[in-house]
Amino acid sequence: MNAYLRLLSLLLPVQQRYTWLSEWNAELWHVRSESGWVPALHLLRGALADARELRALTEKESPEGWSLTLPWLQSWIQPLAFPLAMFLIMTCAAVYVPGSRDVLLSRSYNAPSSIVLLKDAEHPTISYATYAEWIRRRQLLFDEFAFYVVQKRYVNGEHLRVATASSNLIRMLGLGRSVTDGMYLSYAAAKRLGYPSQVRLGASMMRVQGILPRTTLQLWDDPEAIVLADRLPAGMHGHVLGAVAAGAPDINWGFAVTQTRKPPVHIHVTPLEERVLMPGRAFLFACVILLLGLAATRPLVRGDGRLRMPIRLRLRLAIFVGGQVFLLLASAYLGSLAIAMGMTFSRPEDATGAQAFAAFLLLLPTIRLTLRSNRHRCPCCLRKLGHPARVGQPSAAFLNWYGTELLCVQGHGMAHIPDMPTTSFSEPRWMPLDASWAVLFSQ
Amino acid sequence: MAETGKLSHTAALILHAIAVGYRYGFSIMESTGLPSGTVYPALRRLEAEGLIRSQWEAEAIAEKEQRPPRKYYKTTAAARPVLEASRSRYPLLAALTAPAEEKERV
Numbered sequence: 383m384n385a386y387l388r389l390l391s392l393l394l395p396v397q398q399r400y401t402w403l404s405e406w407n408a409e410l411w412h413v414r415s416e417s418g419w420v421p422a423l424h425l426l427r428g429a430l431a432d433a434r435e436l437r438a439l440t441e442k443e444s445p446e447g448w449s450l451t452l453p454w455l456q457s458w459i460q461p462l463a464f465p466l467a468m469f470l471i472m473t474c475a476a477v478y479v480p481g482s483r484d485v486l487l488s489r490s491y492n493a494p495s496s497i498v499l500l501k502d503a504e505h506p507t508i509s510y511a512t513y514a515e516w517i518r519r520r521q522l523l524f525d526e527f528a529f530y531v532v533q534k535r536y537v538n539g540e541h542l543r544v545a546t547a548s549s550n551l552i553r554m555l556g557l558g559r560s561v562t563d564g565m566y567l568s569y570a571a572a573k574r575l576g577y578p579s580q581v582r583l584g585a586s587m588m589r590v591q592g593i594l595p596r597t598t599l600q601l602w603d604d605p606e607a608i609v610l611a612d613r614l615p616a617g618m619h620g621h622v623l624g625a626v627a628a629g630a631p632d633i634n635w636g637f638a639v640t641q642t643r644k645p646p647v648h649i650h651v652t653p654l655e656e657r658v659l660m661p662g663r664a665f666l667f668a669c670v671i672l673l674l675g676l677a678a679t680r681p682l683v684r685g686d687g688r689l690r691m692p693i694r695l696r697l698r699l700a701i702f703v704g705g706q707v708f709l710l711l712a713s714a715y716l717g718s719l720a721i722a723m724g725m726t727f728s729r730p731e732d733a734t735g736a737q738a739f740a741a742f743l744l745l746l747p748t749i750r751l752t753l754r755s756n757r758h759r760c761p762c763c764l765r766k767l768g769h770p771a772r773v774g775q776p777s778a779a780f781l782n783w784y785g786t787e788l789l790c791v792q793g794h795g796m797a798h799i800p801d802m803p804t805t806s807f808s809e810p811r812w813m814p815l816d817a818s819w820a821v822l823f824s825q
Numbered sequence: 826m827a828e829t830g831k832l833s834h835t836a837a838l839i840l841h842a843i844a845v846g847y848r849y850g851f852s853i854m855e856s857t858g859l860p861s862g863t864v865y866p867a868l869r870r871l872e873a874e875g876l877i878r879s880q881w882e883a884e885a886i887a888e889k890e891q892r893p894p895r896k897y898y899k900t901t902a903a904a905r906p907v908l909e910a911s912r913s914r915y916p917l918l919a920a921l922t923a924p925a926e927e928k929e930r931v
Contacts, residue, residue, distance in 0.1 A: 408893040413851050415892075425851060428861025435866035439873050 383410060383426060390433045395440055402436060460766075461755055462702075465709035468748065472717035481723030482716075484569055485661060493658040494556045496525075499602060500622045503636065503648035507531075507619035512647070514616070516639075523633060524624040528554045531620030532603035538581050542571055545605035549612050554625055555654075557594065562610045564591035571606040583609065601657070623654070661722075664734045665715050668741035672749065699761050706752050714744040757810045762794035776802070783807045793823030835859065837911035837918060839867045840900065843877055844908055845924045848897040856922050868898060876904040 387406050391399040406429055414422040476482045502508050513529045530547035537544065544565075545551075552560040565581055565588045572593045575581065581588055594608070602621045626633065634653075638646040722737035758767050767788035774784030785800040795814040800807045832840065838857050847853045854864050871877045877898045887894035900908070912918050 404893070405896045408895050409850055411893050412849075412895060421851075425854070425861045428863070428865050431862035432865035432869065435869045439869055 383422070386426065387429060390429050393433045393437050395437075398436065398440065402433065406432075461706060461752070461759070462709070465706050465713065465748075465752070468713040469709045469716075472713040472720065475720040476716040479720045479724045482719040485659070485719060485723065486716075491658065492556070492660065493654045494554075494625075495653070495655055496626045496628075497554060497556075497654040498624050498626055498633070499652040499654060499657065500527075500624050501602070501650045501652065503650050505619075508622050510614050510618040510620065511616050513620075513622050515641075516622075521627070523627060523630045523637065525627045526550060526554065526625050528623045529614065529620055530601070530605070530608070530623075531614070531618045532605050535583060537565075537571070537583055537607055538575050538578065540571075540575060542606040543604060544583070544607045544609060545601070545603070546609050546611055546614060546618075548614065549610045551608065551610060551623070552592075554623060558592065560610055561591045562612060564589040564609075566590075566592050566594050566608040566610075568594045568606045581607075659733050659737075661715070661719050661734075661737055664722075664738040665718060665741050668714075668718070668738045668745065669711070671742055672745050675746070676749065676753075695762050699764070702764055703752075703756055706756075707749065710745065710748045710752060714741050714748070717741075717744050758788060758797065758799075760790035760792065760794050761812060762814075763790065763792050765790065765792065767797055773798070779804055791823070793819055832907060832911050834915055835863060836867050836871060837908075837915055838921060839864060840871060840876060840904060840908060840911065841918045842922045843898050844900045844904065845922055847922075848899065849895055850898075853898075872898075875901060876907055877901060 384407065387403055387410075391403050394402055409425060410422055413425050476486060500508065508529075510529060510531075513527060516524075517527050528548045528551040530545040530551055532543050532545045534541055535544040536542075549560050549562050552558060552566060557566075565583065567575065567581075567590055572578075572590070577593075579590055581590060588609070601623075633651050636648060636650045638648050640646045718737045718741035721740040722733045725733070725736055759765065760767055767790055769789040769791070771787045771789075772785075773787050774782060776784055778784045779802050783798070783800050783804070783806075784802070785798065788797045788799065790796065793815055795812055797810050797812050798807075799810045803809070839853055839859070842853045842856050847856045850861070850865055850868060853859075853868075854861055857864070868877065868879075872879060877900050879896050879898050881896055882894040884894055
């Protein structure tokens with residue numbers, strides 16, 4: 383009860399906290415000792431309403447006095463508190479959602495842009511014999527091919543989708559040197575098996591050569607483990623990856639393969655990049671759209687006055703705004719990742735789109751609010767501007783301006799904020815005050 | 826100060842309860858049947874309008890009885906015409922709040 387009252391007392395100005403707490407503690411003590419706990423709890427229900435009423439009365443009586451009781455509200459700490467709180471909340475969300483936690487903890491993967499997944503337009507798979515014929519023939523479009531076939535097999539007693547692949551698959555995917563003697567596990571499978579160094583596949587033991595970035599890489603049939611082999615049985619049907627040769631014609635949609643004494647085979651092409659969740663790229667895309675959107679709707683920098691500031695102050699302001707924006711960007715990245723991975727998508731490219739959209743939605747209001755808030759902040763001392771004064775009349779908009787004038791309490795300058803944006807005066811203007819004004823702010 | 830006779834029924838009831846001798850928040854709650862979320866904010870408003878004034882109990886008395894000092898409320902002279910007007914506006918005020926026992930009186 384006392385802790386609750388103490389918490390509520392934070393709503394009040396410092397000067398009134400002690401009196402308010404004393405009154406409520408005394409009332410509670412008497413009610414508890416005379417009538418018991420239940421009436422005391424009933425009494426406590428009104429504490430919030432009372433604190434709010436007292437706060438409202440205090441604000442009404444002396445708005446300036448009230449603001450002076452919380453100096454941190456006007457200092458530079460308060461604007462950093464919101465981005466910092468947002469960053470902490472989003473970090474918790476990203477760590478709580480399993481998919482986003484996996485992405486954050488596993489190593490990042492950038493798919494080579496030249497790698498494409500090839501699929502027969504009429505059949506779900508391509509036979510190993512066709513693949514063998516392709517690698518024998520001289521190629522114009524591709525530098526090399528890789529083949530894999532996915533089967534359900536028991537690995538350490540767990541039923542996993544195991545891909546048996548040509549020995550160059552891992553190298554083509556840009557995941558390091560291909561080692562045929564061993565197995566590569568996906569991140570989820572390795573976690574499921576307890577990160578083993580050796581696994582049993584059928585009757586043979588195999589060494590685990592590496593863990594694949596499962597959360598970011600999805601091949602056809604979504605293999606959970608990959609075993610490389612120098613040779614595969616000719617009767618197998620699987621999937622083929624190709625490395626597009628430099629300078630090859632555009633094959634984004636597909637191509638046809640002519641065969642002797644057989645009808646041509648139509649092949650669909652899917653770039654590997656489309657099957658890979660790359661959170662960094664999706665976020666970058668959202669940032670670019672945001673930058674274009676913000677720049678198109680509002681000027682991103684404040685106009686006159688800034689240039690006359692010393693370099694030290696300009697640097698401090700840049701660090702201050704940069705810190706805010708950095709925290710908001712980091713929050714939006716983590717938040718968008720948590721949202722995208724929290725939604726279940728069968729294809730990673732859908733998660734990419736969702737992440738970009740979520741990042742944009744998180745960034746747009748927060749960055750706009752931050753920029754707007756900084757326009758009402760003194761660029762010298764970073765304090766919130768105050769003492770609003772009305773200037774002019776609406777009829778003055780034709781030849782002059784009308785609006786509000788905000789003053790820095792330290793006397794660094796004043797901001798002119800037009801009520802009605804005009805072509806000559808649409809954004810707040812900062813007017814620095816020189817040393818001759820110092821006498822007015824000596825107190 | 827509130828305009829004479831323009832108090833709300835709740836505020837008039839609380840003012841009447843103080844006038845008849847209920848001196849602290851919880852006793853006003855019990856006598857009027859109003860919840861704490863109504864009584865305490867109303868006390869603040871009435872005090873701000875100058876119709877009641879609060880006074881802390883003397884420390885010596887509280888210390889002697891081994892309890893925290895309590896804050897007591899009392900109507901001011903300015904409350905008299907307002908109360909009269911309220912009573913004529915809300916004739917059942919007196920019936921809703923019985924006078925406090927002697928120990929609660931100042």
